[in-house]
Each structure stands twice: as structure tokens, then as C-alpha cells.
Amino acid sequence: MIEERIKAAIRDVPDFPKQGIIFKDIMPILKDQQLCNDIVDEMIHRLNEKIDAVLAVESRGFFFGMLLANKMKLPFVPVRKKGKLPGKTLSVNYDLEYGTATVEIHKGMIKEGDNILIHDDLLATGGTALAAAKLTKMAGAKVSAFAFIVTLEYLNGLKKLAALNSPIISLSNYNQ
Secondary structure (H helix, E strand, O other), X not given: OHHHHHHHHOEEEEOOOOOOOEEEEOHHHHHOHHHHXXXXXXXXXXXXXXXXXXXXXXXXXXXXXXHHHHHHOOOEEEEEEOOOOOOOEEEEEEEEOOEEXXXXXXXXXXXXXXXXXXXXXXXXXXXXXXXXXXXXXXXXXXXXXXXXXXXXXXHXXXXXXXXXXXXEEEEEEEOO
8 A cells, every 4th residue: 555655665754943843854765756646546546536737745745746747738837935936926825833945836837727736745733735725815726735755643734724625635644
């Protein structure tokens, strides 16, 4: 089963980025080409919605977001931190544990009416995914689904995203 394979590959890093946090490091997954392919295939298999583009969040979301877009023969839209994209952008601020952050996309990367798959490697509190959804809506598009490799259910991001009424694909879940 894909969940067991993902969990076996993920490395727990205690006290990162701060004391008391156990960071779920997906980098070891990238050493396993077959697991990477299987993750992409499983996400596509679980996707029942029409998708016109894949939007992925900087930076770990880019690894599988680009693979998903490529395999589905769709455009890839990167969500970047403020100041990283040249030209005209759409931007949104969102809350972090200790302050706020801003993410952006290039204007024109998403067309009005597009159906968007939002991908990130991990869903925790949901702030970044919600920001990506706001960018999608600002561009006049629809969030058709979310896709994550890992969900930390105990941080309640799923509850926040559920309010958007878009399907949520998560390949591995942690309850604590």
C-alpha cells in the first residue's frame, strides 16, 4: 500500500525547525524513483475532477507538482514567496504561527474558469493551501481539488480546507 511505503521513506527530524516539532522530511522519497512515480500515479488515480492546470506551492510542492502536471499534460503554475517572481503578480497574505507571509503567482498563468489542482507536499495547519486557493479564486478559477503526500491531521488543516468543498487527496496521514 502506498501509505506504508511513504511512511517508511519519510524521515522524522526532531526539534526542527524549533524545539518540540517533529519535522516530516520527504527528501528520502526522492531517492526512490519508483515510489515517486507511484505517488504521482496514485494521485492521478484518485483524482475524479476535471483539471486544467496544476498549481504547486514553493518549494517542496514543486517536486511532485511538476511531475503531476507533466504526466497529465497540463500547465504547471508555481506559487512563490513574495518578491521571487518578475513582472505582474497576484499576491495574498496569510497567517503563520509567528506572523504573516505573502505568496504570489504570475498574472495570466491561470485563465478565468480554469479548474485547478492545488498540490503541496504536506498539509499541516492549512494556511499555505488556503492562500493558494485564494490566489486561484483571485484569478477567476476554481479549486477543483487539493493533493498532498502527507497530512498532519492533528494540526486541523483538513478541517479548514473542508470548508472549501473541494476534494482532498492525501496519500499518508499522521494522527499525532
